[in-house]
Amino acid sequence: MAKDTCEVYCYDEEKVTSLQKTINEEEIKNTSGIFKVLADPTRLKVAYALSVEEELCVCDVANIIQASTATASHHLRLLKKQGLAKQRREGKLVFYSLDDEHVRQLIDIAFTHQREEKNNG
Template identity: 55%
Template sequence: MAKDMCEVTCIHEDRVSRVKEQIIDQPFSAVATMYKLLADQNRLQIAYALLLEEELCVCDIANIIGATTATTSHHLRQLHKTGIATYRKEGKLVYYSLVDHHIKQLIQQAFSHMKEHPTYAI
């Protein structure tokens, strides 16, 4: 038997009941979708760029990540569609920004964590 598995089945009913009550109404699907979007390197770079600079136009973001404006717009639309980013139009330019401080904190904490625990890097 593997060292990382219980050798017998033992259910701690009080703990199981307590946790089940707390997780039943959590938006797991939405959170998983958010993480899937940020798991793409281009979209994560875009989000990180928007963390560093409050607002950037599509052309600037494309230049920063080294992609075409079409590819960049595609990624930005996905970030917008799921509520991670928002945009405003000014004349012929479209400026994007992150929606709120929660997304900013999430990204900051992930990069901070990687600095402390570089073993996750593949």
């Protein structure tokens, strides 16, 4: 049976060294935080809803995820803390939207990839 391991320590040391120099550990940590936040199905549902609609009130998000406004607020705050969403107040109402087009693209690409995998699998 074939092994899934290399028999050499480093096949292309030049590539490895070059890549090691370009990897910024702080960027890796911050970027992985984005995926951690979106890994929660409820937060991904919220982010998806915000990618479809320009802006949603906390109470509307609560209805979409079938949860309390406190729970919706919690998920929205986490998205905001990670830089994925932003908020604006209008009296007692709080409206959320995605922070920028890059976030919308990230969500769109993830869903497009998943749909393609489903159709190819």
